[in-house]
Amino acid sequence: MKKSTVLWIAAIAITLSSVIYQRMTGPTYPIRGSVEIGGEKIKYELLTTHETDKDARMEIKVPDAGVAGEIRWKRYKSYDDWQIEPLEREGDNLIVTVPAQPPAGKVEYGVTLRDDTGNLYELSDKPVIIRFKGAVSLYVLVPHIILMFAGMLWATRAGFEAVFRGEKIYSLTLWTTVLIFGGGLVFGPLVQKLAFNEWWTGWPFGHDLTDSKTAFVLIFWIAALWRSRLKGQGRFWIITAAVVTLAIYLIPHSVLGSEIDYTKIQRP
Known part of the structure:
Protein backbone atom coordinates (compact mmCIF):
# COMPACT_ATOMS: atom_id res chain seq x y z
CA MET A 1 0.00 0.00 0.00
CA PRO A 27 -24.22 20.01 25.11
CA THR A 28 -26.87 19.31 22.45
CA TYR A 29 -26.66 15.55 23.03
CA PRO A 30 -29.82 14.33 24.85
CA ILE A 31 -29.58 13.03 28.40
CA ARG A 32 -30.51 9.35 28.37
CA GLY A 33 -30.93 6.97 31.26
CA SER A 34 -33.30 4.71 33.14
CA VAL A 35 -34.78 4.18 36.59
CA GLU A 36 -36.41 1.12 38.10
CA ILE A 37 -39.86 1.63 39.60
CA GLY A 38 -41.82 -1.28 41.01
CA GLY A 39 -39.51 -3.76 39.33
CA GLU A 40 -40.02 -2.15 35.93
CA LYS A 41 -37.22 -0.39 34.05
CA ILE A 42 -38.29 3.07 32.88
CA LYS A 43 -36.17 4.56 30.09
CA TYR A 44 -36.09 8.28 29.37
CA GLU A 45 -34.52 10.82 27.05
CA LEU A 46 -34.33 14.48 28.10
CA LEU A 47 -33.82 16.96 25.28
CA THR A 48 -31.09 19.62 25.35
CA THR A 49 -31.96 21.37 22.08
CA HIS A 50 -35.22 22.17 20.28
CA GLU A 51 -36.63 24.49 17.67
CA THR A 52 -38.44 27.66 18.69
CA ASP A 53 -41.66 27.03 16.79
CA LYS A 54 -43.18 24.81 19.48
CA ASP A 55 -42.73 23.54 23.02
CA ALA A 56 -40.21 20.78 23.61
CA ARG A 57 -42.23 17.61 24.17
CA MET A 58 -40.82 14.37 25.57
CA GLU A 59 -42.61 11.08 26.21
CA ILE A 60 -41.65 8.69 28.99
CA LYS A 61 -43.27 5.29 28.73
CA VAL A 62 -44.65 4.35 32.17
CA PRO A 63 -47.45 1.76 31.83
CA ASP A 64 -48.10 1.74 35.60
CA ALA A 65 -50.90 4.29 36.06
CA GLY A 66 -49.92 4.62 39.72
CA VAL A 67 -46.73 6.42 38.72
CA ALA A 68 -47.00 10.18 38.31
CA GLY A 69 -44.47 12.94 37.95
CA GLU A 70 -43.70 16.63 37.79
CA ILE A 71 -41.42 19.02 35.96
CA ARG A 72 -39.78 22.05 37.56
CA TRP A 73 -38.36 24.65 35.25
CA LYS A 74 -37.23 28.23 34.86
CA ARG A 75 -35.48 30.27 32.22
CA TYR A 76 -31.72 29.83 32.39
CA LYS A 77 -29.81 32.90 33.56
CA SER A 78 -32.89 34.64 34.90
CA TYR A 79 -34.38 35.84 38.16
CA ASP A 80 -37.39 33.58 37.62
CA ASP A 81 -38.81 31.42 40.39
CA TRP A 82 -39.01 27.71 39.73
CA GLN A 83 -42.27 26.65 38.10
CA ILE A 84 -43.58 23.22 39.16
CA GLU A 85 -46.14 21.48 36.97
CA PRO A 86 -47.53 17.92 36.98
CA LEU A 87 -46.79 15.66 34.04
CA GLU A 88 -49.79 14.83 31.88
CA ARG A 89 -50.55 11.21 31.13
CA GLU A 90 -51.49 10.00 27.66
CA GLY A 91 -52.12 6.27 27.79
CA ASP A 92 -48.90 4.57 28.84
CA ASN A 93 -46.84 7.76 28.51
CA LEU A 94 -46.05 10.62 30.85
CA ILE A 95 -45.55 13.83 28.88
CA VAL A 96 -42.76 16.27 29.73
CA THR A 97 -43.25 19.72 28.19
CA VAL A 98 -40.77 22.61 28.25
CA PRO A 99 -42.19 25.93 27.00
CA ALA A 100 -40.65 27.29 23.81
CA GLN A 101 -38.24 30.22 24.00
CA PRO A 102 -36.93 32.70 21.41
CA PRO A 103 -33.77 31.77 19.49
CA ALA A 104 -30.81 31.26 21.89
CA GLY A 105 -33.16 31.21 24.88
CA LYS A 106 -32.45 28.48 27.41
CA VAL A 107 -34.51 26.72 30.06
CA GLU A 108 -33.19 24.60 32.92
CA TYR A 109 -35.49 21.83 34.05
CA GLY A 110 -35.69 18.70 36.13
CA VAL A 111 -38.13 15.79 36.05
CA THR A 112 -39.22 13.75 39.06
CA LEU A 113 -41.30 10.57 38.99
CA ARG A 114 -43.32 9.38 41.99
CA ASP A 115 -44.70 5.90 42.61
CA ASP A 116 -47.98 5.12 44.38
CA THR A 117 -46.23 4.84 47.76
CA GLY A 118 -44.67 8.30 47.50
CA ASN A 119 -41.12 7.30 46.58
CA LEU A 120 -39.41 9.91 44.39
CA TYR A 121 -37.11 9.26 41.43
CA GLU A 122 -35.04 12.12 40.03
CA LEU A 123 -34.20 11.62 36.36
CA SER A 124 -31.05 13.77 36.49
CA ASP A 125 -28.53 14.68 39.16
CA LYS A 126 -28.71 18.36 38.21
CA PRO A 127 -31.04 20.50 36.09
CA VAL A 128 -30.93 19.80 32.36
CA ILE A 129 -30.37 22.84 30.15
CA ILE A 130 -32.21 23.01 26.84
CA ARG A 131 -31.47 25.67 24.22
CA PHE A 132 -34.00 26.73 21.61
CA LYS A 133 -33.02 27.64 18.07
CA GLY A 134 -34.58 28.57 14.77
CA ALA A 135 -34.98 26.03 11.98
Whole structure:
Protein backbone atom coordinates (compact mmCIF):
# COMPACT_ATOMS: atom_id res chain seq x y z
CA MET A 1 0.00 0.00 0.00
CA LYS A 2 1.35 3.42 -0.95
CA LYS A 3 2.37 5.78 1.83
CA SER A 4 -0.07 8.43 0.59
CA THR A 5 -2.97 5.97 0.90
CA VAL A 6 -1.94 5.00 4.42
CA LEU A 7 -1.77 8.66 5.44
CA TRP A 8 -5.23 9.33 4.00
CA ILE A 9 -6.64 6.34 5.90
CA ALA A 10 -5.05 7.61 9.11
CA ALA A 11 -6.43 11.11 8.50
CA ILE A 12 -9.93 9.70 7.86
CA ALA A 13 -9.76 7.63 11.06
CA ILE A 14 -8.78 10.67 13.12
CA THR A 15 -11.50 12.81 11.53
CA LEU A 16 -14.23 10.21 12.08
CA SER A 17 -13.12 9.82 15.70
CA SER A 18 -13.43 13.58 16.10
CA VAL A 19 -16.94 13.53 14.58
CA ILE A 20 -18.07 10.80 16.98
CA TYR A 21 -16.47 12.52 19.97
CA GLN A 22 -18.13 15.85 19.20
CA ARG A 23 -21.47 14.15 18.68
CA MET A 24 -21.26 12.28 21.99
CA THR A 25 -19.89 15.07 24.21
CA GLY A 26 -21.59 18.23 22.97
CA PRO A 27 -24.22 20.01 25.11
CA THR A 28 -26.87 19.31 22.45
CA TYR A 29 -26.66 15.55 23.03
CA PRO A 30 -29.82 14.33 24.85
CA ILE A 31 -29.58 13.03 28.40
CA ARG A 32 -30.51 9.35 28.37
CA GLY A 33 -30.93 6.97 31.26
CA SER A 34 -33.30 4.71 33.14
CA VAL A 35 -34.78 4.18 36.59
CA GLU A 36 -36.41 1.12 38.10
CA ILE A 37 -39.86 1.63 39.60
CA GLY A 38 -41.82 -1.28 41.01
CA GLY A 39 -39.51 -3.76 39.33
CA GLU A 40 -40.02 -2.15 35.93
CA LYS A 41 -37.22 -0.39 34.05
CA ILE A 42 -38.29 3.07 32.88
CA LYS A 43 -36.17 4.56 30.09
CA TYR A 44 -36.09 8.28 29.37
CA GLU A 45 -34.52 10.82 27.05
CA LEU A 46 -34.33 14.48 28.10
CA LEU A 47 -33.82 16.96 25.28
CA THR A 48 -31.09 19.62 25.35
CA THR A 49 -31.96 21.37 22.08
CA HIS A 50 -35.22 22.17 20.28
CA GLU A 51 -36.63 24.49 17.67
CA THR A 52 -38.44 27.66 18.69
CA ASP A 53 -41.66 27.03 16.79
CA LYS A 54 -43.18 24.81 19.48
CA ASP A 55 -42.73 23.54 23.02
CA ALA A 56 -40.21 20.78 23.61
CA ARG A 57 -42.23 17.61 24.17
CA MET A 58 -40.82 14.37 25.57
CA GLU A 59 -42.61 11.08 26.21
CA ILE A 60 -41.65 8.69 28.99
CA LYS A 61 -43.27 5.29 28.73
CA VAL A 62 -44.65 4.35 32.17
CA PRO A 63 -47.45 1.76 31.83
CA ASP A 64 -48.10 1.74 35.60
CA ALA A 65 -50.90 4.29 36.06
CA GLY A 66 -49.92 4.62 39.72
CA VAL A 67 -46.73 6.42 38.72
CA ALA A 68 -47.00 10.18 38.31
CA GLY A 69 -44.47 12.94 37.95
CA GLU A 70 -43.70 16.63 37.79
CA ILE A 71 -41.42 19.02 35.96
CA ARG A 72 -39.78 22.05 37.56
CA TRP A 73 -38.36 24.65 35.25
CA LYS A 74 -37.23 28.23 34.86
CA ARG A 75 -35.48 30.27 32.22
CA TYR A 76 -31.72 29.83 32.39
CA LYS A 77 -29.81 32.90 33.56
CA SER A 78 -32.89 34.64 34.90
CA TYR A 79 -34.38 35.84 38.16
CA ASP A 80 -37.39 33.58 37.62
CA ASP A 81 -38.81 31.42 40.39
CA TRP A 82 -39.01 27.71 39.73
CA GLN A 83 -42.27 26.65 38.10
CA ILE A 84 -43.58 23.22 39.16
CA GLU A 85 -46.14 21.48 36.97
CA PRO A 86 -47.53 17.92 36.98
CA LEU A 87 -46.79 15.66 34.04
CA GLU A 88 -49.79 14.83 31.88
CA ARG A 89 -50.55 11.21 31.13
CA GLU A 90 -51.49 10.00 27.66
CA GLY A 91 -52.12 6.27 27.79
CA ASP A 92 -48.90 4.57 28.84
CA ASN A 93 -46.84 7.76 28.51
CA LEU A 94 -46.05 10.62 30.85
CA ILE A 95 -45.55 13.83 28.88
CA VAL A 96 -42.76 16.27 29.73
CA THR A 97 -43.25 19.72 28.19
CA VAL A 98 -40.77 22.61 28.25
CA PRO A 99 -42.19 25.93 27.00
CA ALA A 100 -40.65 27.29 23.81
CA GLN A 101 -38.24 30.22 24.00
CA PRO A 102 -36.93 32.70 21.41
CA PRO A 103 -33.77 31.77 19.49
CA ALA A 104 -30.81 31.26 21.89
CA GLY A 105 -33.16 31.21 24.88
CA LYS A 106 -32.45 28.48 27.41
CA VAL A 107 -34.51 26.72 30.06
CA GLU A 108 -33.19 24.60 32.92
CA TYR A 109 -35.49 21.83 34.05
CA GLY A 110 -35.69 18.70 36.13
CA VAL A 111 -38.13 15.79 36.05
CA THR A 112 -39.22 13.75 39.06
CA LEU A 113 -41.30 10.57 38.99
CA ARG A 114 -43.32 9.38 41.99
CA ASP A 115 -44.70 5.90 42.61
CA ASP A 116 -47.98 5.12 44.38
CA THR A 117 -46.23 4.84 47.76
CA GLY A 118 -44.67 8.30 47.50
CA ASN A 119 -41.12 7.30 46.58
CA LEU A 120 -39.41 9.91 44.39
CA TYR A 121 -37.11 9.26 41.43
CA GLU A 122 -35.04 12.12 40.03
CA LEU A 123 -34.20 11.62 36.36
CA SER A 124 -31.05 13.77 36.49
CA ASP A 125 -28.53 14.68 39.16
CA LYS A 126 -28.71 18.36 38.21
CA PRO A 127 -31.04 20.50 36.09
CA VAL A 128 -30.93 19.80 32.36
CA ILE A 129 -30.37 22.84 30.15
CA ILE A 130 -32.21 23.01 26.84
CA ARG A 131 -31.47 25.67 24.22
CA PHE A 132 -34.00 26.73 21.61
CA LYS A 133 -33.02 27.64 18.07
CA GLY A 134 -34.58 28.57 14.77
CA ALA A 135 -34.98 26.03 11.98
CA VAL A 136 -31.89 25.74 9.76
CA SER A 137 -32.40 24.66 6.16
CA LEU A 138 -30.60 21.46 5.20
CA TYR A 139 -29.33 23.34 2.13
CA VAL A 140 -27.30 25.46 4.55
CA LEU A 141 -26.61 23.01 7.36
CA VAL A 142 -25.37 20.06 5.28
CA PRO A 143 -22.74 22.04 3.31
CA HIS A 144 -21.58 23.66 6.56
CA ILE A 145 -21.06 20.29 8.26
CA ILE A 146 -19.43 18.67 5.21
CA LEU A 147 -17.03 21.56 4.64
CA MET A 148 -16.02 21.83 8.30
CA PHE A 149 -15.21 18.15 8.65
CA ALA A 150 -13.61 18.06 5.20
CA GLY A 151 -11.46 20.91 6.49
CA MET A 152 -10.55 18.76 9.49
CA LEU A 153 -9.69 15.85 7.17
CA TRP A 154 -7.47 17.94 4.89
CA ALA A 155 -5.89 19.66 7.90
CA THR A 156 -4.88 16.30 9.36
CA ARG A 157 -3.61 15.08 6.00
CA ALA A 158 -1.63 18.29 5.50
CA GLY A 159 -0.07 17.81 8.92
CA PHE A 160 1.00 14.28 7.99
CA GLU A 161 2.39 15.55 4.69
CA ALA A 162 4.50 18.07 6.56
CA VAL A 163 5.72 15.52 9.10
CA PHE A 164 6.80 13.09 6.37
CA ARG A 165 8.17 15.84 4.10
CA GLY A 166 5.79 15.11 1.24
CA GLU A 167 5.59 17.03 -2.01
CA LYS A 168 1.97 18.18 -1.75
CA ILE A 169 2.29 20.36 1.33
CA TYR A 170 1.17 23.58 -0.34
CA SER A 171 -1.83 22.14 -2.21
CA LEU A 172 -3.10 20.34 0.89
CA THR A 173 -2.66 23.51 2.95
CA LEU A 174 -4.50 25.54 0.32
CA TRP A 175 -7.41 23.11 0.24
CA THR A 176 -7.57 23.08 4.04
CA THR A 177 -7.77 26.87 4.15
CA VAL A 178 -10.44 27.01 1.43
CA LEU A 179 -12.59 24.32 3.07
CA ILE A 180 -12.47 25.89 6.54
CA PHE A 181 -13.15 29.33 5.08
CA GLY A 182 -16.16 28.04 3.15
CA GLY A 183 -17.57 26.02 6.03
CA GLY A 184 -16.80 28.48 8.79
CA LEU A 185 -17.00 31.95 7.26
CA VAL A 186 -19.53 31.41 4.46
CA PHE A 187 -22.00 28.79 5.67
CA GLY A 188 -21.20 29.20 9.38
CA PRO A 189 -22.71 32.71 9.67
CA LEU A 190 -25.74 31.55 7.65
CA VAL A 191 -26.34 28.74 10.15
CA GLN A 192 -25.86 31.17 13.03
CA LYS A 193 -28.31 33.67 11.56
CA LEU A 194 -31.01 31.09 10.91
CA ALA A 195 -30.59 29.39 14.28
CA PHE A 196 -30.01 32.35 16.59
CA ASN A 197 -30.74 35.47 14.51
CA GLU A 198 -27.12 36.67 14.69
CA TRP A 199 -24.51 36.54 11.92
CA TRP A 200 -21.44 36.26 14.17
CA THR A 201 -21.16 36.20 17.95
CA GLY A 202 -17.56 35.08 18.41
CA TRP A 203 -14.25 36.92 18.57
CA PRO A 204 -13.76 39.85 18.17
CA PHE A 205 -17.41 40.85 18.64
CA GLY A 206 -18.61 38.38 21.25
CA HIS A 207 -17.84 35.29 23.31
CA ASP A 208 -19.44 32.48 21.30
CA LEU A 209 -16.84 29.73 21.47
CA THR A 210 -17.97 28.00 18.27
CA ASP A 211 -17.45 31.13 16.16
CA SER A 212 -14.22 31.97 17.99
CA LYS A 213 -12.82 28.49 17.33
CA THR A 214 -13.47 28.93 13.61
CA ALA A 215 -11.69 32.29 13.54
CA PHE A 216 -8.74 30.94 15.53
CA VAL A 217 -8.26 27.89 13.28
CA LEU A 218 -8.55 29.94 10.11
CA ILE A 219 -5.91 32.42 11.31
CA PHE A 220 -3.47 29.56 11.85
CA TRP A 221 -4.11 28.11 8.39
CA ILE A 222 -3.79 31.45 6.64
CA ALA A 223 -0.45 31.89 8.41
CA ALA A 224 0.57 28.34 7.44
CA LEU A 225 -0.44 28.96 3.82
CA TRP A 226 1.64 32.13 3.70
CA ARG A 227 4.68 30.53 5.34
CA SER A 228 4.47 27.43 3.15
CA ARG A 229 5.37 29.63 0.18
CA LEU A 230 8.72 30.36 1.80
CA LYS A 231 11.32 27.68 1.25
CA GLY A 232 12.10 25.66 4.36
CA GLN A 233 9.68 27.55 6.61
CA GLY A 234 6.30 25.93 5.98
CA ARG A 235 6.55 22.59 7.78
CA PHE A 236 6.58 23.98 11.31
CA TRP A 237 3.58 26.22 10.65
CA ILE A 238 1.55 23.48 8.97
CA ILE A 239 2.24 20.94 11.71
CA THR A 240 1.35 23.55 14.33
CA ALA A 241 -1.86 24.48 12.50
CA ALA A 242 -2.83 20.80 12.18
CA VAL A 243 -2.26 20.16 15.91
CA VAL A 244 -4.19 23.30 16.85
CA THR A 245 -7.05 22.24 14.57
CA LEU A 246 -7.26 18.79 16.14
CA ALA A 247 -7.17 20.27 19.65
CA ILE A 248 -9.94 22.74 18.83
CA TYR A 249 -12.11 20.10 17.15
CA LEU A 250 -11.87 18.06 20.35
CA ILE A 251 -13.68 20.87 22.19
CA PRO A 252 -17.33 19.77 22.21
CA HIS A 253 -19.44 21.64 19.67
CA SER A 254 -21.75 24.42 20.95
CA VAL A 255 -19.96 24.77 24.30
CA LEU A 256 -20.32 28.42 25.39
CA GLY A 257 -22.59 28.98 22.41
CA SER A 258 -25.13 31.73 21.81
CA GLU A 259 -27.56 32.30 24.67
CA ILE A 260 -29.93 34.93 26.02
CA ASP A 261 -28.98 36.33 29.42
CA TYR A 262 -32.41 37.13 30.85
CA THR A 263 -30.85 38.81 33.91
CA LYS A 264 -29.83 41.67 31.63
CA ILE A 265 -33.34 42.28 30.32
CA GLN A 266 -35.42 41.78 33.47
CA ARG A 267 -35.34 43.14 36.98
CA PRO A 268 -34.52 40.91 39.95
